[in-house]
Amino acid sequence: MTTPLRLGIAGLGTVGAGVVKIVQSRANLLAQRSGRPVVITAVSARTRDKDRGVDLSAYDWEDDPVALARRDDVDVLVELMGGSDGPAKAATEAAIASGKDVVTANKAMLAIHGQALAEAAEEAGRVIRFEAAVAGGIPVVKALTEGLAGNSIERVMGVMNGTCNYILTRMEGEGLPYETVFDEANALGYLEADPTLDVGGIDAGHKLALLASIAFGTRVDFAGVELEGIERISIDDIRHAADMGFRIKLLGVAQMTGRGLEQRMSPCLVPASSPLGTLEGPTNMVVLEGDAVGQVFLRGAGAGEGPTASAVMGDVMDIARGFRVSTFGAPAAALEPARAARASAAAPYYLRMELEDRPGALAKVATVLGEAGISIDRMRQYRHTDPTAPVLIVTHKTTRDALDHARAGFAATGVVAGDPVALRIEQV
Amino acid sequence: MTTPLRLGIAGLGTVGAGVVKIVQSRANLLAQRSGRPVVITAVSARTRDKDRGVDLSAYDWEDDPVALARRDDVDVLVELMGGSDGPAKAATEAAIASGKDVVTANKAMLAIHGQALAEAAEEAGRVIRFEAAVAGGIPVVKALTEGLAGNSIERVMGVMNGTCNYILTRMEGEGLPYETVFDEANALGYLEADPTLDVGGIDAGHKLALLASIAFGTRVDFAGVELEGIERISIDDIRHAADMGFRIKLLGVAQMTGRGLEQRMSPCLVPASSPLGTLEGPTNMVVLEGDAVGQVFLRGAGAGEGPTASAVMGDVMDIARGFRVSTFGAPAAALEPARAARASAAAPYYLRMELEDRPGALAKVATVLGEAGISIDRMRQYRHTDPTAPVLIVTHKTTRDALDHARAGFAATGVVAGDPVALRIEQV
Known part of the structure; x- marks a missing residue:
């Protein structure tokens, strides 16, 4: 196959610019690895006149991402706009309807509309890939969907919001109160426009819901995630926890029990010396537990231009190589409705x-x-x-x-x- | 696709038996995830009359693994015999020559004959997959070949021999001399028939050479790995290291420099509190460093029936799903001969x-x-x-x-x- 794979990129924030940089600077490497050139034909964003640090002059410009998604010279829509509805969803639907594959970093869209989009994609014979939506650069969707495909998955856990982990570890490291570190993180641009998405655990909950669907063969059920944010964690809590040998992490846990699917995202105490306990700053870690493989720990940067663009490009390269896999690892029609259950296991x-x-x-x-x-x-x-x-x-x-x-x-x-x-x- | 994918399994040790168990007990899950049934048609091993804890009566038996590889009712040879030459290589070559794909756990065979086998496979339009050959159940070959395919890889590091890590951490934990723990590990069946493969760093060196080929687009060059085993590490070394805040690990490092490809597998001191330093017992950890993604850490069981069978099944499932990827992530003919260079960076x-x-x-x-x-x-x-x-x-x-x-x-x-x-x- 030497036909180029043609990307249309919708959304040119830091991640979009990062993807453009990789496609431009690693053209030979990408072509050699995938067996075909990977090129960008058109791009779209809210404002055209903005210096993004990359040269976009070779690409057609579309003001409307839906028009981008429908272009005849686009094989893959790379959706990096974000937002559960609106242009992101419209462009994704348009791409699928016009026979394109989709690579997206959009956890909110998939956490809420994942089942409908997966069904539409399968009907159209297209794929939706979303490695960048979960845990930044860590190839965890791939590990779970493909690498551990021979396992019955028993539990998925993880620290999946880098901002919360940054806030918690900085509070501990500097002895600073929550409010101070929150304001710092905001000034540094670490927080989403609506900070509740981060500190309320919603963003991490979206990610957990996506992983749970793959792990347990259930329809994505974000509404079934028990959510608790880190807003009430005080520096005293962190100190008391440390005195007892623990650290506080915003921890996601999903497991299937006889009573149904447990999904919770909440601040927990974990042993300070455990792999999860040693996580510093904006790092993410996901723990996958399978009946055959035991525990697999994956750790890396949870966000940022490079790591997220790396995840997007992993998906793009899979498509270039001709890999086709169901959105959540099994046919959408075969996914069972999730029966949400409260966390039942006893704990201190x-x-x-x-x-x-x-x-x-x-x-x-x-x-x-x-x-x-x-x-x-x-x-x-x-x-x-x-x-x-x-x-x-x-x-x-x-x-x-x-x-x-x-x-x-x-x-x-x-x-x-x-x-x-x-x-x-x-x-x- | 509802045509079954038919496996022929050569080698029925613990890993082979583990693969049989998964295929038998998870038939529905495998079919649902891959879109087609995964079945075993024939098996082969040195001795037929041996209780392996699994029912093999439904499968044809072949005394000769080459005959197994050539069977018309086998789509994929699952090679679990081991050994760089002999029956393993003969069966792999026969499988490729007769149009079958190969899944293998055989690091020695690929470290030595990887280039020739990859070329043969590509000429025949077949794939060779070897997730189980490196770091047991950790999907590291997949992460490197696929997940990070958009990265220029800068360095690959890791603790990839569980037996050595078991010996070193047990020496430290119990204050026991090397010889005592070596004998224990031998009695527990942790050591290869030729223990030098483990404690001499050869087995881990094979793994490093395979990862380096994928990472840097070079032909596998096991001969270029600087090897040093753990045989001379004394309990005093471990204690001195601990006093200074370090732990001794058999650490593999591969990186491309201006002078050529550096590959070394040798005991090193690493900070006790670093992710590599905290590794206990037979656990493996691989660190992948890419220009976009930064550092990704992967950690899990490095050996054993379940983890290794999990890795084999990951490869089988990829083939069932129709994924085709070059053995070392790029066409064999495009791989550059490795120019071996001694480790040049200064260090204490x-x-x-x-x-x-x-x-x-x-x-x-x-x-x-x-x-x-x-x-x-x-x-x-x-x-x-x-x-x-x-x-x-x-x-x-x-x-x-x-x-x-x-x-x-x-x-x-x-x-x-x-x-x-x-x-x-x-x-x-």
Whole structure:
């Protein structure tokens, strides 16, 4: 095959510019590896007159990404605009309808419309590839869909939002409060336009939902992800965790149980010396557990121009080589609807609460725990100057139901100010 | 496509039995994921009457693996016999000549005959896949060949022999001498029939040579790998390294420089807290460095029935899905002959030597180093009861040439007993 593979790139932010750079600077390497030239024929973005650090003069310009997707001289739409709906979805649908393959970095679009898009692609005999949507440059979609295709997958875990990990490790490293590091990250451009996508765990939840679909042969079910962000993590939580040999990570876990598919993205305590515990800064790590392979850890940059462009190009090269694989690793029609289940396995929990400084307050809290059947591993009340006293409790293993029971009980005591911070302790 | 993909399995050791188990127990999953049934039609091994824990009665038996490879009802030869020549090579060649694809776990065969086999396969329009040959269940061949295909690869590193890592971490953990742990590992069946393959670094060197070919577009050049085993590592070396915050790993490094392709597999000191430093037991880790993606770390079980069978099945599933890729990621004819170069980058070194207990002995050693242009970071002579005194030296950064110069100088002093242990310190 020496027919060139012709790309139409929609979206020319840092990742789009990164893809252009690779196609321009590595033309020989790409052609040699894939057996055919990989070229760009047309591009599209919101504004044409902007210096993106790359020479786009050789490519046709389309103001409308849908028009780009429909061009006869485009074989693959590279969708790098983002957003779950709007132009990204319209262009993706147009590409499929006009017989093009799609490579996208768009986790939100696939987390929400993945099933419909996968069905449309399969009907049209086209593929949608999305390595860049999950964990940046780490080839985790490929590892899960292809490398571990002989495994029944038992669990998928990971730290998949670099910004949250940056915030948490910087809080710990510098002893800074959440708000300060959040503002820093914002100033550095690390946060999405809507920061809740990052710190609320939504972006990472999208990624987890995509991996879960591949892992368990279920339809993407982002609505079934239990989400909790890192907004309530204080520097005290991080210090207490460190004292006990743990670090706090925004951790995603997906597993299939008899009761259904568990998907949760929430801050957890993990052993500081574990592979996940040692992750610093914006690095991502995904752990894949298969019945044959055991645990496979994949670690790398979770975002940024180079890593994300690398993932996009991996998908492009697969298409150039003629690889065809179902969007989520199995025919879309064969994917089962996911039955969402709450995380059921018992685990120890870290609890931090503010207690009214009244006689008997601590006893009330202890009583609530006892009545919920939760036994206490350690409990500590700190000296304080505020009217409320910070209390830290680590429980022995307990269930979520028991914990929820206890949380309701705390509220009823009248001595616990607000809702306690409750973080699962994962022995990963 | 609903035509079954028909496997002929040659070699029914633990990995072969593991592959049979997966094909039998995961038939629906495999068919759903790949779009076609994956079946076994015939098998071959040295002895027919042996309980392998799997039911082989449904498969035809061939005493001769070459006959198996030529069968009309076999689409893919799964070669799990091992050995660089002999039946493995004969069967692989026969399979290719008769139009079959090959999946193999045979690192020795590919490290030595990879170029010829790749050329034969491409001429015949067949593929040879070998994920199981490198780092067990970790999908590293796939990550490098496909996932990072848009990168110019800058360096490949890794701990790729689980047995050596088991020996080194067990020596450290239990404070046991090399010989004791070696005997233990042998009794546990962890060592190859010829243990030099493991502890001499040959097996890991084979793997490194295969990865280097993919990474740098060069013909496999196992002869160009600088090999050093772990046989001379003493518990004292491990302790000294630990005191300085390092751990000793049998580390492979391959990189392309202006002077040629550097490939070395040798025991090195790495920071104890680095990802490579934290590797315990038989675990493997490979680090891939690309110009776009940065560093990607892959970690998992380096051997064993399940992990290796998982890797074999990943390749089988790719073939079932119709993926075709050149053996080493680029057409065999396009691979450049490798120009082997010695590792050139300067690094600090750890030296341990036995010194005659004579006045002026230490001064002579220090003089040799000074004359070689090597400056000393730290130096320590230990108390001793033997006639010779153990001396430990950590140098500042120096070149291999300077080090070789110094080693020749040590021999000429007449006060250094034997050849010093010299281990590179890698800041990975």
